[in-house]
Amino acid sequence: MHEVKLLALNCHISDESDLDEIYLMFKGRKLWPETEKYQRLDLGHTNLSISIPEVKKGEILEVEVWDYDVLSKNDKLGTFQLNLDQFGGGFKTEMKKFGKTQASYSLEWEFY
Numbered sequence: 001m002h003e004v005k006l007l008a009l010n011c012h013i014s015d016e017s018d019l020d021e022i023y024l025m026f027k028g029r030k031l032w033p034e035t036e037k038y039q040r041l042d043l044g045h046t047n048l049s050i051s052i053p054e055v056k057k058g059e060i061l062e063v064e065v066w067d068y069d070v071l072s073k074n075d076k077l078g079t080f081q082l083n084l085d086q087f088g089g090g091f092k093t094e095m096k097k098f099g100k101t102q103a104s105y106s107l108e109w110e111f112y
Contacts, residue, residue, distance in 0.1 A: 002057060004082060005089075006032070006050040008108040011041045015077055015103035021068035022077075026052065031063065038068035055111075059084045065095055065105055075099075080107045087111055 006024075014020045021038040024031045032050050033039045039046070055061065061082040067075040078095040089110035097103070 001054045002084070002087075003112055004052040004055055004061065004084070005110045005112070006048045006052070006063070006107060007089075007110060008048055009041070009046045010106045010108070011043050011046070012104035012106065013102055014041070014043065015067055015075070015101050020077070020103060023066050023068060024050075025064040025066055026061070055084060057084055057087070063107065065103075067103075075101070077101045077103045078105070080105075082107075082109060082111075084111050 019040050019042060022041050023033065023038045032048060052061065061084065063080040063082065065077045065079065067077050069075060076098045078098045078101065080093045080095055082093060091109050093107050093109065095105040
């Protein structure tokens with residue numbers, strides 16, 4: 001079995017003017033942040049230290065990007081599709097937008 005490491009989340013454009021309250025989901029479970037409901041992201045680079053173990057070469061993983069809202073339903077901003085077709089690092093995947101969001105994020109990751 002192999003492992004995917006999520007290295008960094010890059011915010012290019014936020015969905016909300018006062019910044020996004022982001023959390024990541026994978027297979028119906030919250031993946032990040034581990035100890036908080038969300039993390040408020042500034043524009044730019046945010047380091048991650050997340051491992052997704054026991055994946056197989058050839059799989060396509062889908063990581064969802066959500067924006068936490070206090071007074072209304074949380075918003076799914078988009079997804080990252082990680083195609084595990086080759087080993088190594090230095091991969092960067094752009095978020096596929098969901099709905100009418102203006103948000104733009106990219107994910108840096110490795111597959112070993």
